[in-house]
Amino acid sequence: MSTDGRPDWLGMNSGKFGIKGGELAERVIERLIARFVHAGDAAIDCGAADGRMLACMLAAAGPHGLVIGFEPIPFIHQALRTRYPHSNVAVVAACVADQQGADVPFYHVKNRRWISSLSPDHLDGYAVESIRVPVTTLDAAVARLGIGHRRIAFIKLDVEGAEFSALKGAKGLVTEHTPFIVFENSLPRAAASFGYDRSEFFEWFRQRGYMLFDVFGTPCTEDHWTERRGELCWNFVAVHSDDPRRLEFLESIGGTLEGIRSDLLRNGFPLLGMQT
Secondary structure (H helix, E strand, O other): OOOOOHHHHHHHHOOOOOOOOOHHHHHHHHHHHHHHOOOOOEEEEEOOOOOHHHHHHHHHHOOOOEEEEEOOOHHHHHHHHHHOOOOOEEEEOOEEOOOOEEEEEEEEEOOOOOOOEOOOOOOOOOOEEEEEEEEEOHHHHHHHHOOOOOOEEEEEEOOOOOHHHHHHOOHHHHHHHOOEEEEEOOOHHHHHHHOOOHHHHHHHHHHOOEEEEEOOOOEOOHHHHOOOHHHOOOEEEEEEOOOHHHHHHHHHHHHHHHHHHHHHHHOOOOOOOOOO
């Protein structure tokens, strides 16, 4: 299958061909962490959920690295603390955004995993309880924790629409460390819920010298905001234009996707209907 076959990759990621929705992108992100987080680095997971990406970061950063996870839902946060008692893992009971607050409304969806959010938008029909949680900026949280002389190599954000707000709260870290950034985002829908627009979104990345792609390697442009939205996966990569990881990512993504496809086939996923 050619890496030019965008409908195949997008269809596979949307839950067709025998795998659950989003699983292809999740596996790409795991491989990006393994590739771009090195021993001794610091890595950050915003929206740590079940700890899947924390485990990848910890394996890559090693005993001398540092992994920081953010998870606001109390029982999930506690489970992560129990699962990762390591001295080089910090799990913070807070949401990330572009401001700080000690007692902020958070909408916990009890009957659907991993869609709880700081915004109540798009949650009609779910069992939602409003809880109060702390909110922090990444700049402030990392300053409190301290990272020593480590470089922040990687930031992953999956915080149900608040990803851009969280990045605005990480302006200092992004400027200083120019991390490889992976984030989920619904583009105009998230912007409407969190109070920004297309121009602000793309200008923020331009001002910091970052280029945007989806995790399958397609450049993300302003035309994709509405007119060409269907051409992109909902997981994105932001990488500095001068960072050699940009070219490495683009040159390797075809092999990464084919490798994941082969792994899925070996493990019994049918992937029926895909071009070969």
